[in-house]
Amino acid sequence: MLYHFPYFGNINIAELKDYYQTKIILSGNPVSVDLNFNGPSIDLLLADSISTFLNNAAALGVRTNDYIKQDFVTRTGETLPYITEMLEHMDKKELLDLENNPIKKAYYRGFGFSNKPRYLLGKLKLIRIGLYPESSNQFAIFDYTYDIGGSPCNQLLVVRTDIGGTLQEVDWES
Numbered sequence: 001m002l003y004h005f006p007y008f009g010n011i012n013i014a015e016l017k018d019y020y021q022t023k024i025i026l027s028g029n030p031v032s033v034d035l036n037f038n039g040p041s042i043d044l045l046l047a048d049s050i051s052t053f054l055n056n057a058a059a060l061g062v063r064t065n066d067y068i069k070q071d072f073v074t075r076t077g078e079t080l081p082y083i084t085e086m087l088e089h090m091d092k093k094e095l096l097d098l099e100n101n102p103i104k105k106a107y108y109r110g111f112g113f114s115n116k117p118r119y120l121l122g123k124l125k126l127i128r129i130g131l132y133p134e135s136s137n138q139f140a141i142f143d144y145t146y147d148i149g150g151s152p153c154n155q156l157l158v159v160r161t162d163i164g165g166t167l168q169e170v171d172w173e174s
Contacts, residue, residue, distance in 0.1 A: 006054040077170030
């Protein structure tokens, strides 16, 4: 049975592959989106839930970004330790490479960074949304990191959500 998923098109939900991947643009940035299945099929109810989730991807990206910022302030998850560790390993050139705006780049080059942790927090980018619709403990993960020297860093700040998009936790993975 063919089911049309946003961004992915038609997928036979009675004969699933393990993995599907596509690229989308959210907030002007490319984001990889993947669907991961354990079994050979899913029912229409789950397919509808996946579709609803994908239709809300942009709004969920904003919410997960806000959640990371809140976590940075409340220090309940891994955001502050992640940023602190990244600051310890990034040199000034790598910090400057995060800045796309040439005027700001010149400013930082001349005067330094007044609040490096907050600056780094603002430079996190959503690079991947992974959906695991058959998982019992997470429906989706949103992977955030930095683009350093034209490549994403392998240290990820991960926000996990349930099937309804409720934010569960911020974790650090590599």
